[in-house]
Amino acid sequence: MHTSRTTTTVIVGAGQAGLAMSRCLTERSIDHVILERGEVADSWRHERWDSLRLLSPNWQSRLPGYRYEGDDPDGYMTMPEIIGYLSGYAAVAAAPVQTNTTVTSVATSHDEGYVVTTNNGQWKARTVVLASGAYNLANVPALADRLPRGTASVTPLHYRNPAQLDEGDVLVVGASASGIQLALEIQASGRQVTLAVGGHVRMPRVYRGMDIMWWLDAAGVLDERYDQVDDIVRARKLPTFQLVGSPSRATIDLNDLQRRGVKVVGRLAGITSDGCAQFSGSLRNQCELADLKMNRLLDGIDAWAVRNGLDDETERPHRFGPTSVEASPTLSVDLNAGVRTVVWATGYRPDYSWLDLPVVDRKGRICHDGGVTDSAGLYVLGARFLRRRKSTFIDGVGDDARDLSAHMAGYLDRLAARR
Amino acid sequence: MATTATPVNNGVDVEFLRTAREALTAQPEGAKFQWRVTNTWMHGSHSRSAVKGYFGLGEEQSHRSEFSYDGDHPELFAATDNGATPVEYVLVGLASCLTAGVAAIAQYRNIQLNSVSATLQGEMDVQGILGIDSDVRNGFSAITVTYDIDADATPEEIKALVAQSQKRSAVFDIVTNPTNVTVEVG
Numbered sequence: 001m002h003t004s005r006t007t008t009t010v011i012v013g014a015g016q017a018g019l020a021m022s023r024c025l026t027e028r029s030i031d032h033v034i035l036e037r038g039e040v041a042d043s044w045r046h047e048r049w050d051s052l053r054l055l056s057p058n059w060q061s062r063l064p065g066y067r068y069e070g071d072d073p074d075g076y077m078t079m080p081e082i083i084g085y086l087s088g089y090a091a092v093a094a095a096p097v098q099t100n101t102t103v104t105s106v107a108t109s110h111d112e113g114y115v116v117t118t119n120n121g122q123w124k125a126r127t128v129v130l131a132s133g134a135y136n137l138a139n140v141p142a143l144a145d146r147l148p149r150g151t152a153s154v155t156p157l158h159y160r161n162p163a164q165l166d167e168g169d170v171l172v173v174g175a176s177a178s179g180i181q182l183a184l185e186i187q188a189s190g191r192q193v194t195l196a197v198g199g200h201v202r203m204p205r206v207y208r209g210m211d212i213m214w215w216l217d218a219a220g221v222l223d224e225r226y227d228q229v230d231d232i233v234r235a236r237k238l239p240t241f242q243l244v245g246s247p248s249r250a251t252i253d254l255n256d257l258q259r260r261g262v263k264v265v266g267r268l269a270g271i272t273s274d275g276c277a278q279f280s281g282s283l284r285n286q287c288e289l290a291d292l293k294m295n296r297l298l299d300g301i302d303a304w305a306v307r308n309g310l311d312d313e314t315e316r317p318h319r320f321g322p323t324s325v326e327a328s329p330t331l332s333v334d335l336n337a338g339v340r341t342v343v344w345a346t347g348y349r350p351d352y353s354w355l356d357l358p359v360v361d362r363k364g365r366i367c368h369d370g371g372v373t374d375s376a377g378l379y380v381l382g383a384r385f386l387r388r389r390k391s392t393f394i395d396g397v398g399d400d401a402r403d404l405s406a407h408m409a410g411y412l413d414r415l416a417a418r419r
Numbered sequence: 420m421a422t423t424a425t426p427v428n429n430g431v432d433v434e435f436l437r438t439a440r441e442a443l444t445a446q447p448e449g450a451k452f453q454w455r456v457t458n459t460w461m462h463g464s465h466s467r468s469a470v471k472g473y474f475g476l477g478e479e480q481s482h483r484s485e486f487s488y489d490g491d492h493p494e495l496f497a498a499t500d501n502g503a504t505p506v507e508y509v510l511v512g513l514a515s516c517l518t519a520g521v522a523a524i525a526q527y528r529n530i531q532l533n534s535v536s537a538t539l540q541g542e543m544d545v546q547g548i549l550g551i552d553s554d555v556r557n558g559f560s561a562i563t564v565t566y567d568i569d570a571d572a573t574p575e576e577i578k579a580l581v582a583q584s585q586k587r588s589a590v591f592d593i594v595t596n597p598t599n600v601t602v603e604v605g
Contacts, residue, residue: 199586269596281595285585292579328561 003121007033008412010116010125012106014040014097016063016086017382017397018131022095023064024405030412034095035118037102041086043133047157048079051185053245055177056213060395063089064402074211076245082394103132106378107356112415113377126415127377127408130355130366134383134392135348141173143268144344148275152341156182159343162189168340169193171277171333173268175200176239179345180252184244186343187262194333195257196279198267202290202323203241205251207298208305209315212243219304221297222390223399226370229385236385239347254287254323265330275335287323295319350383371404377411379404427571431526449476458490464498465491506559510539513590517564520584530576533569540565562594 009025011018014036025032036042054061059073066089077085090097098120105117106128116123138155147153152166156178162185172183175197187193203212216222229235244252254264266280302317304310333339352366359373360366367373370387371380380386381404382397390396443450452475458468471485489502503511514537525532540563547555568577585591 266595278597282585282591285582285591288578289582289586292575292582295575296579 004124005033005121006124007031008125009033009127009129009408010035010114010123011129011131012103012116013037013130013132013382014090014095014099015043015131015133015382016041016089016394017133017401018129019086019089019093019095020063020398020401021129021131021381021405022097023066023089023093024401025408026093026095027064028405028409030405030409032096033123034097035101035103035116035123036097036099039099040090040095040097041083043135044079044082044086047135049156049159049182050079050161052181053078054082054394055241055243055245056393056395057211057245060213060217060393061085062395062398064398066092074249075247104354105356106130106354108375126412127379129379129381129404129408130352131381132350134350136351137349138344139347139349140344141268141346143271144342146271146273146275147342148335151275151335151339153344154341155344157348162186162191165189165191166340167191169338170341170343171196171268171335171339172343172345174198174239174345174347175242175254176345176347177241177243179343180242180254180257181244182343182345183257183262184252184260187257187260192261192263192338194263194265194330194339195254196265196268196277197254197283197286198280199286200239200290201241202253202294203243203297204253204294204320205243205249207301208317211249212241215301215304217390217395218308219301221300222388222393222396224389226385226387226391229389232385235389236383238385251320253320255321258324263330264325265333271335272332277333277335277339279329279331279333281329281331283329284325287325291322371400372407377408377415379408427526427529427531429522429526429532431523433523433526436523436527451475461489461501462499463491464496465489465501506541506543509559509594510541510562513562513564513588513594514539516588516590517566517581517584520588521566521568521580524580524583524587525570525572528576528580530580531571533571534567535569536567538565538567539563 008030009032011021011032011034014034018034019040022032022034039045053076055076057074058068058070058077061068061077068085101118101120103116103118107115109115109124113124113126114128116125116128138157140153140155144153159182165186169192170186171194172179172186173196175195179195183193183195205212207215226232242253244250258264264283266283267286268277269280270278272278298319305314350366352360357375357378359375359378366380368380373380381400382392384392387400387403388396391400452473454473456468456470458466460466468488468490469485470482472479472481474480488508490505490508491501492498492504493500518535518537521535522532541559542561543559544555546552547557566581570577
């Protein structure tokens with residue numbers, strides 16, 4: 001029989017965000033439970049491809065009350081390693097996780113608070129933290145419906161390795177971290193890859209002898225706040241950095257992919273009724289924008305290094321060559337002529353379909369101010385650029401959890417005072 | 420970027436653009452515009468287009484006056500050459516759009532423009548339109564735009580202006596991406 005239980009705070013999701021929040025609430029003695037549809041780190045277990053490693057180095061996996069203590073601080077965790085890392089965090093923090101508990105609805109209750117319905121009964125709570133992930137659903141564009149029958153469609157959430165793809169050519173759409181990594185390994189498997197490139201963020205893995213993530217962390221770029229950037233809507237939509245976490249610390253950019261035989265084309269702009277994929281003529285400008293932006297970032301890093309006396313401590317400043325673009329990039333590819341698979345590396349979005357609360361805008365995005373929604377006591381955590389540029393990073397969610405747990409404690413105090 | 424005592428003035432009302440952006444974010448219906456041209460055949464390949472009314476901000480709008488454009492082909496094609504060729508008008512549209520963008524973005528970024536000029540080239544193999552070779556497309560095989568800009572900014576900042584202008588340009592989008600076109604006979 002399903003019973004209704006009561007707690008102060010329900011956290012939805014036991015990934016890094018939910019566990020970090022749990023730890024912060026425990027420090028504040030706020031009674032809570034984490035409801036997890038599967039196991040701790042479930043998305044990392046089931047929705048990631050085999051070769052994926054974290055994009056940030058091991059030392060940069062700091063969580064409230066927890067840090068990497070292995071012998072390879074500059075390496076990048078594999079999926080089994082990140083699952084082990086987060087499971088260790090749950091154990092050390094004694095996080096109250098209810099596994100195999102899928103939240104099917106969050107609604108307001110009659111008194112001030114929420115009713116959280118799951119496949120394992122109901123919970124009543126004063127406050128709710130949505131920490132169910134930023135990458136639940138793949139953003140597949142509507143034109144995917146126009147693919148010819150013989151061309152399979154796969155998203156990175158279901159892709160595991162090249163062996164699962166038909167023999168034959170592959171079109172990878174999107175040049176974020178996902179797109180370039182999948183283009184790289186699918187091309188290496190002997191399949192001809194065409195990579196459709198729209199807006200992207202070019203980034204070297206290592207600069208002046210240091211991991212680029214070290215520079216971004218040290219120079220405060222990752223700490224940029226949501227209420228201080230020019231255009232937060234745009235910042236939240238920015239594609240992920242073109243980075244790969246690999247033991248060789250190699251930089252994989254469009255030049256490298258082209259040297260390996262990947263055909264680079266413009267943004268996928270359409271699919272004709274006879275199955276021709278059409279690519280935008282804007283490739284040259286997209287690459288120019290990314291090169292200029294990377295160089296501005298490196299200028300900023302160099303200036304920061306001088307200001308902080310690190311100029312002589314690190315390797316000399318240098319610049320990477322411009323992205324080479326063919327004189328006449330291909331504008332269309334007949335998908336019927338050998339393209340067996342399209343991989344949609346076109347971004348992800350959270351799934352809030354189970355949220356029965358009026359906090360979602362006309363485009364399905366949850367409205368919040370740095371994680372604080374208009375529904376008192378309802379918080380979001382782990383969303384893109386929630387409060388800081390690093391909000392979706394393992395290393396970044398802790399500061400957000402600290403801020404929001406403080407906000408929540410204030411709210412609970414005010415509630416208690418009113419009663 | 421050189422800093423000057425006088426405020427940057429490229430003749431672009433950035434405050435108006437900011438306000439409009441905010442207003443149209445709140446009221447997306449008002450952002451739906453329709454642009455119109457009427458065209459009348461004159462003689463041979465000569466026709467005349469007129470531009471006056473358009474729709475936007477939820478209601479009918481009008482230019483200050485009617486603008487007229489003669490389209491024709493050069494005498495080389497045994498035509499009367501009463502105006503630019505239609506494909507040249509495409510380049511005119513692209514140039515006007517990109518240059519307007521450069522000015523607006525420069526103003527946003529506090530960059531004073533001293534002079535801006537551009538040369539546009541559209542490559543075309545007329546075997547396409549003449550039906551000689553069906554493998555040759557009718558339209559341009561490539562377009563090259565070359566900007567010459569004098570501004571109180573670094574070369575990198577000037578490149579970034581031109582790149583951002585392409586990113587935000589309507590005509591750049593129209594010429595680089597497919598558009599569904601419906602032509603009816605009334």
